Amino acid sequence: MLRHLGWLAACCAASAYAADYPGLTLNPGDDFTLQGNDTVNGATAVRMSSATLNFGAGPITVNATGTGIFATNGAGALINFLPSSVVTLNVTSPTAGVGILTSSSSNTAIDLQADSSLTINAYQGINLAHTPRAAPNRLSIGDGATLRVNASGTGMAPKGLLINNNNSVVVASGGTLGLGTSGGRYARALESSISLTYPDAAADKFTAAPGSNLNLSTTGQDSDAFYMLGVGEALMQGNTDIHTTGANSTGFYLYRYGAPTSHLLVAPHAGGHATILTEGQGSHGLWAINGSQAEFANASLQTRGDEAAGLYALTTIGETTTQVRAADTAIATAGAQSYGVLAQGYGTDVALTRGTVATSGAQAHAVVVAGESRFSADGTAIQAQGDGAMALLMSSDRDAQTATVSGGSLRGSAIGIEGGTARVELDGTAVDGATNWLHVADSGALAVLRDVTVPGRDPSQTDAPAFPAILHGTRAAGIAATATVVARNADLTGAAITEPGNTSHVTLIDTTWHMTxxxxxxxxxxxxxxxxxxxxxxxxxxxxxxxxxxxxxxxxxxxxxxxxxxxxxxxxxxxxxxxxxxxxxxxxxxxxxxxxxxxxxxxxxxxxxxxxxxxxxxxxxxxxxxxxxxxxxxxxxxxxxxxxxxxxxxxxxxxxxxxxxxxxxxxxTYRPETPGAVMAPEVARQVGARMLDTFHDRMGDQYALLNSAQRKAGWGRVIGQRLTQRWDGDVEPRFKGNIWIAQAGADMLERDRDDGLSDRLGLFSAYGQADGRVDGFVQGEHGKQAGKLRVEAYGLGLYWTRLKHTNWYWDNVLMGNYYTGRSRSDRGVAASLEGWGFTASSEAGYSFFPRHDIMLQPQAQLVYQYTSLDNTHDAYSTIRYHGGGALTGRIGLLLQGNADQPERIRPYARINLWHRFSHGESVSFGPSDSIRTEYGSTSMDLRIGLAAPLNRQTELYASAGYGFDLDGNQRQAYYGNIGVRYSW
Incomplete structure (x- = not known):
């Protein structure tokens, strides 16, 4: 029974029975509703003109052998899928069946209202046909509504959704559009195209709002998931999932034909995602051609097939520039010659912001700029893996390309430039070449770039003669390249190779190049x-x-x-x-x-x-x-x-x-650190020698000891010396500085013997330091100022002195020293010093009295010193000391007044002749170099002094002197010594 319109439809709307229609024809003005469990069957199940067809709540099935619903010419047709409707539309024709077909000027609206569901199983799902410059058809999918199309068959071109000319599709927030094709060739999930007769008069528009869900999938050859031919706009701001498995089946195919442009925006809002996956040879994630514009944000594009680019932008000669922009987008390809980004042709412009590009496979370059194209990346990590794969390849013959990379990274065989004129600017970019970070060569030397056939019509498109295929050649081989590379604040790793016959201009500004x-x-x-x-x-x-x-x-x-x-x-x-x-x-x-x-x-x-x-x-x-x-x-x-x-x-x-x-x-040219280092042991010995000194310098006056009623004594003294000394040797070291010593001691044991001998045994301690300038034969100059040397010495000694009333003495001293210090060159290179040593001295004197108050006393002394400094190092090498001893002899003559009156001031003068027995000493620098210095010398010093009693227990003694070399070693010394002795 036919459920008619008007009062009959209203009366029957509440009835709970299912109708089985052999076919419906809706005339202009009709308003008809199918209810739950209704079924419509026919070659064309529903034919309608300017009428309204409603699908009510519950399951409804439409079966057809040719067309499910056909909206013919008219002022307008409305197909409503009311809330909670669940509709299944089956068309059995395997070669020509269409689920919903609108005629050229039907001005049809298809509305899936909230929570409605439409599933179409047909050769073609929905075909929104339309005449250019006429009122458009539209398809809208509301919140919670779902449209699923399973397009399959044995024919040439199963389609999920066709949008022709000025038609539009809107998927609202919460709505779902799922389009899948299987079998056949040119089996596109969503095809948006225009009449090639009037390309400037039509613009399709597809909108998937934030929060919507879009699923497109194909399995056949040349079966793109989203195909836009002509001019139009597609905005995808919800969840987008695109998957193709056939050869030459792109995720997005955009070909602007006519004016103004084709525009694609894939930018899921917060919480959304966009995933594009292709798995066939030559199946690009995006292929945008001749004036098309594509924008991606927060998306993922993957290809898993040979010769399949992630993003492919092409502009043929004389055409409007193709532009592609991608922000926060991950591009990954796997397969031979599967480029991450390919910008090719004349004026093509591709820009990446943040995101990643990763490729794997032989010749799978991450970014290819071919012909006269432009590429830029900001904060993007770009990496290529595989034999011959480069992170960035600039390829041309006579055209000019540019690439600008700010921040981010280029990893792999990083930058290749073959043929033509190329300019690459890097700013803050890490470029890490597995072998080369830059390779400049003839065109055709670094990569295999194929001629590209831009598809023309396919058998499913009717007005083909005006739209032939285009063959786009890449470049001639063997043309030399001219490359300009400017790197600012960049970090480059790898080699840079310019093949013979090619030219490279490289400018590095605040950049580090790790040349491997x-x-x-x-x-x-x-x-x-x-x-x-x-x-x-x-x-x-x-x-x-x-x-x-x-x-x-x-x-x-x-x-x-x-x-x-x-x-x-x-x-x-x-x-x-x-x-x-x-x-x-x-x-x-x-x-x-x-x-x-x-x-x-x-x-x-x-x-x-x-x-x-x-x-x-x-x-x-x-x-x-x-x-x-x-x-x-x-x-x-x-x-x-x-x-x-x-x-x-x-x-x-x-x-x-x-x-x-x-x-x-x-x-x-010995280095400036050598003089200070080689003379350190000798300067340490100089400090030790001043600590030991002579009996009279240390104790004051022997006659005060013999004649004092208090037999034991404690003593202390301070010594100062201004020393200038040069030694012979490889670096002719010279020291000019001051030696300061503080010393104190006391008699521990005193004994007088019946035979007139008196023995004293005592201990002393001392601290001393030498601090001065160093020069020598360094850097090819004699006497050149080299640095500073500081030696500190800590001494502990034991002395035994025997005195005879017949006025002779014999003094023996043994002292141990601990040394620290530092040598430092004038250029700031220092070496620490540490070591030890000991000094032994035996000294004797015999007095003569020309008259009772004048004494002449010849003296003789023998001193042995051993010094051992630890091996050390400075910034440049190890410094090894070999230790060694030095033997020094002295003969002197003392002249003293008031010698027989210990209660009076007793002045004296003394002359000494010192002889340092010759010996050489070597200091090793590094594994093999040794610097030798000779320390033998003969010198003289003249001293004057006095001993002055302050009271019966205390005596002050002091001396001053001057010393000089007798054999040309340029020794000059000024001495000062002041001490006090307290007896008890």
Whole structure:
């Protein structure tokens, strides 16, 4: 029974029975409602004009062999799926069946209201056909509503949803649109296209609101999930899931035809997601062509097939620029030649913000800029893995491309430029090349870029003659490249290779380049940056070969610091000029140091007429190993070497023009730290000698001891000395400074014997320090100021003195010392000092009296000192002391007044002749270099002094003197000594 419209429909609306319709025809003005459990069957199940068809609550089934619902021409048709309706539409034709079809000018509205559900099983799900410049059809899916299309069949082109010309689709928040196709070819899930006869008059619009759900999937060949041809707009702001499995089946295919443009926005709002996955050969995540615009945000694009790009933007010659933007988007591809991003053609523009690009597979470049295209990335991590895969490839023949990368990273074989003219700007970017961070070569040398056929019509599109396929060629092979790379605040790792016949201009600004392999660059500006050569592997050092070099940056070279021609990394100037004021930082690779004898170690090599300016290079810091200070020199002794730069640890003597075949001996350049280090043991001995001194300097006056009623005594004294002393040896060390000592002691035992002898046994302790300037033969200059030396000594001693009333004495002393200190060069390099030593002295004197109050006393003394300093080190090498002893003899003559009157002031004068028995001492720097110093000398000193009793128990004694060398060792010393003795 046919349920008619008007009062009959109203009367029957509440009835609880199901109707089975053999087919429905709705005429203009009809308003008809299908109720739950109703069924409609027919070749065309429902045919309607300007009518309204409602689907009520409950399950409703529509079965057709040709078309499920057909809206014919008319003023407008409305198909309503009311709340809670559950509709299944089945069309059995495997080659032409359509679920819902609108005619060219039907002006049809299809509304899925809240919580309604429509499932279509057909060859084509919904076809919104329309005539250009007429009122549009529309499809809307409300909150909680679901439209699912399962399009399949044996025909050429199953479709899920077709939107033709000015039609629109809206998926509201909470709504779900699921479109899937299987079988056939060109089986697109959602196709939006226009009449090619009037392309400027039509614009489809697809909108999926925030909170909506969109699911598109295809399985056939050439079966794109979303296909937009012509002009139109698609906004996807909800959850988006796209999946294709066939070959040449893109996730999104955009081809602008006509004006103004095709625009795609995939940007899920907070909490949403957008996932695009393709799994077939040549199946790109996005393919945007000729003026199309695509924007992605918070999306994921994955391809799992050979030759399948994540984002592919193409502009053919004479067409409007294609633009693609992606923010916070992850792009990942897996497969041979599966590029992450491909910007190709004339004026194509692709920009990434944040996000990631990761590729894996042979020749699977992460980003390819081909033809005359532009690419930019800001804060994006870009990585390529696979044989021949590059993070960024610029490929052309005669066109110009640009790439700008700010922040983020490029990892893999980082940047390749082949053919054409390319400019790459890096700002704050980490570029990490597995082998090369830059490779410049002829077109076709680095990558296989295929000719591209842009599809024209397919058999499912009717007005094909105006829309042929386009063959887009890539580039001619064998064309040289000109590459300009500017890196600011970047971090580069890898080698840079410029193949012969190609040109590279590289500018480094506040950038660090970790150079891991030998490199070639045509023109290099280092302004100011660091080029850091990686450590040699297997003894293979590296070269950086440039045509022209300029700047004020730093080049860090690895060098085996040894003798002439030791291996080193090199900067090679090949046919051009090196200028500016760059620093060379030398990193020793285990060289022990040695005195160079000829030109030295080559570090800057000029070839084929290359030149260098006089200020082009200098050392960034001292180059020191062992005892030697290597200096940087421009030129050597032959004309072909005059533009080269060498490290030498010796100064070449000038060539005698009258005898050029007999050059003089090179002058070694010992480092400034050597004089202070080598003289430290001797200065320690000087402090020890002043602590010991002589009997009269230490005790004052022997006659006061003999004649005092108080037989035991305690004593203390302060010694000062101004010393200038030079010693012979390799570095001719000289010390000029002050020695200060405080000393105190006491008799522990006193004994008088019947035979007139008196013995005293005592202990003393002392603290002393030497602090002064150091100079020597350093850096090729005699007497050059080198640094400072400070030695502190702590002493503890035992003395035994025997006195005879017939006026002779015999004094024996044994003292142990602990030493600390520091030597420090004027350039701030210090070495700590620590060690020990002992001193033994035996001294005797015999008095004569020309008259009763005048005494002459010849004296003799023998002193042995042993000093052992611990091995130490400074910033440049170990310092090894070998320990050693020194023997010194003294003969002297004392003249004293009031010698027989201990209660009076007793002045005296003394002359001493000292002889230091010759011995040499070596100090080793590093593994092999030893610096030897000779310490034998003969000197004289003159002293005057007095002993003054203050009372019966206390006596003050003091002396002053001057000493000098007799054998040319330039010793000059001023002495001062003041002490007090208290007897009891």
């Amino acid at each position: 392999g030998s490199s070639t660059i045509t023109n290099l500006v280092n302004d100011p940056s660091l080029i850091d050569f990686a450590a040699p592997q297997g003894g293979a050092y590296k070269t950086l070969t440039v045509g022209n070099y300029s700047g004020d940056g730093t080049i860090a070279l690895n060098t085996y610091l040894g003798a002439d021609d030791s291996p080193s990394d090199k900067l090679v100037i090949d046919g051009g000029t090196a200028s500016g004021s760059s620093k060379l930082r030398i990193k020793n690779t285990g060289g022990p140091g040695a005195a160079t004898q000829a030109q030295g170690i080559l570090v800057v090599d000029t070839r084929n007429g290359g030149t260098t300016t006089a200020t082009a290079f200098s050392l960034s810091e001292p180059v020191v190993v062992g005892a030697y200070d290597y200096q940087l020199y421009r030129g050597a002794q032959t004309p072909e070497q005059e533009q080269n730069w060498y490290l030498r640890s010796a100064i070449l003597p000038p060539v005698d023009p009258t005898n050029p075949d007999q050059p003089g001996e090179p002058i070694p």
